Amino acid sequence: MVLGKNVVIYDLDDTLYNKTSEFAEILDTTMAEALVYDLGLKMDINEAKDLVTLSYKIYRDGGEIFYRDYGIKPQDLFIAYHKRKPVEKIVPYNNLLEKIKKVDAEQYIFTASDRYASEKILKHLGLYEFFKDRYYSVEDFGVFKKNESTDVYYEYCKKINVDPKDCVFVDDSYSNLEFAKETGMTTVRIYYKNNSAKDKTYIDYAYKGIESFLDNVIG
Numbered sequence: 775m776v777l778g779k780n781v782v783i784y785d786l787d788d789t790l791y792n793k794t795s796e797f798a799e800i801l802d803t804t805m806a807e808a809l810v811y812d813l814g815l816k817m818d819i820n821e822a823k824d825l826v827t828l829s830y831k832i833y834r835d836g837g838e839i840f841y842r843d844y845g846i847k848p849q850d851l852f853i854a855y856h857k858r859k860p861v862e863k864i865v866p867y868n869n870l871l872e873k874i875k876k877v878d879a880e881q882y883i884f885t886a887s888d889r890y891a892s893e894k895i896l897k898h899l900g901l902y903e904f905f906k907d908r909y910y911s912v913e914d915f916g917v918f919k920k921n922e923s924t925d926v927y928y929e930y931c932k933k934i935n936v937d938p939k940d941c942v943f944v945d946d947s948y949s950n951l952e953f954a955k956e957t958g959m960t961t962v963r964i965y966y967k968n969n970s971a972k973d974k975t976y977i978d979y980a981y982k983g984i985e986s987f988l989d990n991v992i993g
């Protein structure tokens with residue numbers, strides 16, 4: 775059992791690896807390239823990148839400004855961005871798989887990356903074999919985000935045939951934890967610099983990095 779539950783569901787990006795500020799920078803450029811080169815946005819790359827960064831700041835979603843003001847379709851950006859995602863630049867944790875193998879619970883992944891990118895990321899992190907039949911993308915549920923309603927969490931649980939009340943949900947993005955909590959899951963937030971969401975009542979536990987969570991639950 776983990777925190778009294780027998781199922782753990784992890785977010786992937788920025789949870790099972792740490793997005794450094796350098797990597798965040800690269801990802802903003804990647805999104806700008808997808809917008810300009812793949813989706814024909816008439817804008818200079820640097821200008822597009824600045825808007826991506828601004829969009830993250832305002833909406834916690836790099837594409838939102840482009841959906842609202844530039845006629846970009848969320849689905850088109852979702853696909854183009856993930857095709858370009860520079861997965862090889864992610865720095866994996868050492869011994870993460872060994873730790874995950876010691877966790878006394880069924881373990882799954884629920885990611886907002888698409889299936890194409892999440893497979894590449896899992897392979898890069900050395901976690902693909904372990905999670906091969908136990909990872910799902912928002913794409914599998916016909917959505918692009920995990921923070922819009924409880925529906926996707928109920929559907930996820932139906933897919934893996936468990937009750938939300940038996941699950942621990944682990945995510946770095948606290949907006950995802952709100953709906954997970956509403957379904958009855960126990961929520962764990964992974965933070966890096968400081969625990970900025972202490973005031974959020976829907977967060978049950980917070981750990982600095984996934985390794986401290988794993989070290990704690992495997993004792």
Ligand SMILES: [Mg+2]
Nearest residue numbers: 785787788946
């Ligand atoms: Mg994340």
